[in-house]
Amino acid sequence: MADLTAISSWTLADAQHFGRRAGFGLTPADAASLQAQPPDTAIDAWIDGTGAAYDTTAFAAALATADVVAEPLVGASTTVAGSVDVPAVAAPHPFLVQGADAWRNNLNTAQALLAWRMQHNPHAFEERMALFWHNLFATGWHKVNNAALMLKQFQLFRSQGLAKFDDLLVAISKDPAMLLWLDSVLNNASGANVPNENYAREVLELYSLGADNGYNQTDITQLAKALSGWSFTYAEADYVKNPANPNLKFPADARFKVYDGTAIAPDTRLWWGGTATVSSNMHATGTISLLGQNLDVTTTANGWAKGENAIRSIVSVRGSNCAQFLARRLLTHFVTTGFSAQDLADVAAMIQAAGFDLRAALKTLFKSQYFFSAANRHALIEGPVSWTVRAARMLCPSLASGSAQTPRGYPAWRLVTNSATTFDEAGMKLLDPSGPNGWKEHTAWLNSNTMRYRAKLAAALTLNETRTYNSVAYPLFPVAITVDWFPTAPTSSQAVYGRLVALLQPAPIPTSVSSAWLAALWPATFTWDTAAQTKARELAFLILCSPAGQLY
Amino acid sequence: MTTRREFIQTLGATGAALAGLSACGGGGASSTGGLPPPAPTPSSPILVIVNIDGGYDWLNVTPPNAGANLGVYQTKRATLGITNPALLTDLGSGMALNKDLIGMDALHAQGRVAWIPGIGMPNPNLSHFTTIDLWGQGAAVPAGTGWLGRFADAAFSPTGDVLRGITVTADLPVMLKGSSRTFVAITSAGGYVFPAYLLSTSTVPDAALLETGWATALSASSTDGGYLAGAQAGRLFYDAQNNPAFGTGGSLTARTPTVPYPGDATYPVLKLSGTALSTSLSSQLKLIAQMISAGLPGQVYFARLGGWDTHSNQAVDHPNLQRALGGAIKAFHDDLASITTSAGNAQDRVLILAYSEFGRRVQENNGGTDHGTAGLSFCVGKSVKGGLYGGYPDLTNLDANGNMRYTNDFRGLYATVLERWLGQTAATTDTLLGASYPRLGFL
Numbered sequence: 001m002a003d004l005t006a007i008s009s010w011t012l013a014d015a016q017h018f019g020r021r022a023g024f025g026l027t028p029a030d031a032a033s034l035q036a037q038p039p040d041t042a043i044d045a046w047i048d049g050t051g052a053a054y055d056t057t058a059f060a061a062a063l064a065t066a067d068v069v070a071e072p073l074v075g076a077s078t079t080v081a082g083s084v085d086v087p088a089v090a091a092p093h094p095f096l097v098q099g100a101d102a103w104r105n106n107l108n109t110a111q112a113l114l115a116w117r118m119q120h121n122p123h124a125f126e127e128r129m130a131l132f133w134h135n136l137f138a139t140g141w142h143k144v145n146n147a148a149l150m151l152k153q154f155q156l157f158r159s160q161g162l163a164k165f166d167d168l169l170v171a172i173s174k175d176p177a178m179l180l181w182l183d184s185v186l187n188n189a190s191g192a193n194v195p196n197e198n199y200a201r202e203v204l205e206l207y208s209l210g211a212d213n214g215y216n217q218t219d220i221t222q223l224a225k226a227l228s229g230w231s232f233t234y235a236e237a238d239y240v241k242n243p244a245n246p247n248l249k250f251p252a253d254a255r256f257k258v259y260d261g262t263a264i265a266p267d268t269r270l271w272w273g274g275t276a277t278v279s280s281n282m283h284a285t286g287t288i289s290l291l292g293q294n295l296d297v298t299t300t301a302n303g304w305a306k307g308e309n310a311i312r313s314i315v316s317v318r319g320s321n322c323a324q325f326l327a328r329r330l331l332t333h334f335v336t337t338g339f340s341a342q343d344l345a346d347v348a349a350m351i352q353a354a355g356f357d358l359r360a361a362l363k364t365l366f367k368s369q370y371f372f373s374a375a376n377r378h379a380l381i382e383g384p385v386s387w388t389v390r391a392a393r394m395l396c397p398s399l400a401s402g403s404a405q406t407p408r409g410y411p412a413w414r415l416v417t418n419s420a421t422t423f424d425e426a427g428m429k430l431l432d433p434s435g436p437n438g439w440k441e442h443t444a445w446l447n448s449n450t451m452r453y454r455a456k457l458a459a460a461l462t463l464n465e466t467r468t469y470n471s472v473a474y475p476l477f478p479v480a481i482t483v484d485w486f487p488t489a490p491t492s493s494q495a496v497y498g499r500l501v502a503l504l505q506p507a508p509i510p511t512s513v514s515s516a517w518l519a520a521l522w523p524a525t526f527t528w529d530t531a532a533q534t535k536a537r538e539l540a541f542l543i544l545c546s547p548a549g550q551l552y
Numbered sequence: 553m554t555t556r557r558e559f560i561q562t563l564g565a566t567g568a569a570l571a572g573l574s575a576c577g578g579g580g581a582s583s584t585g586g587l588p589p590p591a592p593t594p595s596s597p598i599l600v601i602v603n604i605d606g607g608y609d610w611l612n613v614t615p616p617n618a619g620a621n622l623g624v625y626q627t628k629r630a631t632l633g634i635t636n637p638a639l640l641t642d643l644g645s646g647m648a649l650n651k652d653l654i655g656m657d658a659l660h661a662q663g664r665v666a667w668i669p670g671i672g673m674p675n676p677n678l679s680h681f682t683t684i685d686l687w688g689q690g691a692a693v694p695a696g697t698g699w700l701g702r703f704a705d706a707a708f709s710p711t712g713d714v715l716r717g718i719t720v721t722a723d724l725p726v727m728l729k730g731s732s733r734t735f736v737a738i739t740s741a742g743g744y745v746f747p748a749y750l751l752s753t754s755t756v757p758d759a760a761l762l763e764t765g766w767a768t769a770l771s772a773s774s775t776d777g778g779y780l781a782g783a784q785a786g787r788l789f790y791d792a793q794n795n796p797a798f799g800t801g802g803s804l805t806a807r808t809p810t811v812p813y814p815g816d817a818t819y820p821v822l823k824l825s826g827t828a829l830s831t832s833l834s835s836q837l838k839l840i841a842q843m844i845s846a847g848l849p850g851q852v853y854f855a856r857l858g859g860w861d862t863h864s865n866q867a868v869d870h871p872n873l874q875r876a877l878g879g880a881i882k883a884f885h886d887d888l889a890s891i892t893t894s895a896g897n898a899q900d901r902v903l904i905l906a907y908s909e910f911g912r913r914v915q916e917n918n919g920g921t922d923h924g925t926a927g928l929s930f931c932v933g934k935s936v937k938g939g940l941y942g943g944y945p946d947l948t949n950l951d952a953n954g955n956m957r958y959t960n961d962f963r964g965l966y967a968t969v970l971e972r973w974l975g976q977t978a979a980t981t982d983t984l985l986g987a988s989y990p991r992l993g994f995l
Contacts (some may be wrong), residue, residue, distance in 0.1 A: 173643075183863045186919060186920070188917075188918045193917075195916040196863055196922070197923070198922070201679070201922075206681075212677070212679070217953045267831050321848070379778065380780065397803060435606075435680065435861075443994060446781045447734070448738075448788040449722050449736075449737030449739050450722070450737075450785065451786045455762070458571065459747075510774075512768055513764055513765060516764045517761055518759065521761075546778070546782070547765065547766065547782030547786065548779065548782070549776070549782075550781075551776075
């Protein structure tokens, strides 16, 4: 059984385990200061983002700058490499602007922004949960074809990712990117029309219950009726205009609306544009039979949208199945894939007892004896985005100490995400999964191709690599080894190894492997000189590429 | 290697099943009569899997054009149905071919296409992901391995044959996972060998040290599944790149295709919108041709064209997808004729097997189609005995959800290919699939 009682004290290794799984790692110093606090209050603050350590003020200021960062790397007009001179454009998503006279809906830029957020957000848990929900409610840019709406969905994960699950499920069902992704906007069940089942099937199979877990094909067609007409509109203010040519505009925001033949708000457009002032009538009428319940799909009681009662009934009627589904996903991502049926049942029961309050359930899980048990250390293979971000957090200077780039690291991520589509080849095309089932985790992250690209990412992170764009060579992850990695000069090869292991926190590496590395890198007397520092880079690369370096 | 004679002998062993197939229309030579007999099975056969990903609407690829099926089709596909004879090629037996599947009519006329409609399984599932796993596993009692992964377990050397199974996708589909052997994923012809694939090579660790991390780790006594997965993936990549076919800079010998592929500037067919077709499958098949030409020892290749989950906008998306699919397969087949290695001419050696996880609902919705059941597979090659195999589903007798009932068990296709193309004995074939399934007569 999974012992879900809370730990009362913790070790440095416990705090590091928590930091890897619930964030993107902790440096030895940060882990020590976390461990100095009682686990109960420390974990609450980590999850809630309360306290100075999680203050996002400076980060938010840098993020605002990110929206106008002049990236010579993406072709903006500049006078000085790295300078900021693209005209500022109103929020929310001006980074979509590319240069003064061109703009685009650029996936790589959006990926870079997310990776940069993950690297630098002091409230790492917010980004970790967004990444988790992105895999669960997997939505793909290639069909949505709007990076701003994709990032709006990520913002939903940040703001609602710790709400009650039924509220989150309703919110994602109304999310514009999701409405486009699984064809809700084309689901017409008015009159004799045949509803589009795409979203109804996947919300049951992939987003709430799991395949064939408590529903059947009839439930799918009934739910599709309830959700017919779910769509969105654009207001004039939702468009971002190209600063150089305001006639070119792109929708960067949208608002939910059931298309039931009623008027739309003044100065808004239907999702396909045009001049209509009344929404098409696509919503079914009458009563459906869903999961054994009869539901009126036209009611707006409780302030709910028409059909919302059907979404909510998935959780209320099939609570046990839903809790089991959530437990499986949470365990697989945060704890272990080696859970027993009883472990799963215990965690599911806890989620149900918490009333599907995700914040409460996650606090219980992360404080539990089960989470901290020895068997669950380094028991998961880390996904490639998390793996890259965590290494960057450990190896690269913090936002506060960075200087050369503004904001530091963002141009690098822009190059990494665009360079031979590295994230894609490493097995996680951030913001653009091929299907609504997202990515399989743990051992499914690794094959010969993803390993090849992890080696490529590891080289970018450790070997001082540069990328040339428009004849300018940009450092990808610039680090000063003697400052960022070794503030205290090591006196032996073993000390170099020990410090890198403390930073990168791989699973235990067999001594036969580490000895072979050290003997080859430092065959003679150890001196901490420039050559040795280059060797230290190589050692970091080897650790990151090794089997143990994939586990976290 | 099993000879053609042995194949014929094997046919006798499953004669009853084959007789059954004939009774339901197998080997329909009606439209291909008078052609030369299929080429004999080559001594070094290659299987190229083309995964039509998303559940393709084959009812609009090979629609019914006669009888009661046509009536149902016209009613349920009032908007999306393809019924204009000018858009179709008659395949006989009440089945037509949509000309948007570019090039396949020409291959059919040459007798090089085996059409297998109604292929599916008992207790079909309408989930993409459940069904993809079932198609991948291909066994009555799946254990997480795929049917081609188990073939690799049985046929590939435990210590060599690293490049005998190759996917040109970035992922490793479950179909290709064995318990002891697995496939290599290679997505580009350049920069494959360490350290050429790194962004820059200013500071490069010794490759032997990298191998230490993977190979030594693999030989260590760890029983941790995650640890071993990392060691195996790394070691497989490390071993694969040591093949001498990867020349200077870790790149395969450059090769210019001898025919245009969909998406190429010189390819004569475009999307409905007048823009270039998707190059996704074209690029993958060109890469496979390059690998064969370079002498990589690949016996099984895997490629994929996604985008077939046409819940909406099918009238536009589906013709474009068909053009990319059919056009790429035709171009690849033609292109292969120009490749001759010590193992023979590539067109003689390659059998293409196309499949999708399911077909789509007979009744259309507003502009699209929902998930269905039985599918259409087809095989292309010079050794194929062209025609129709198995029965077209009866559209007047749909299941309770309005979906087609399958007429061909998909594992019969696998059994046919394992035994008559990949040279497995009948007994091994049945073991790999967990049961004995009737073979189809196209090989």
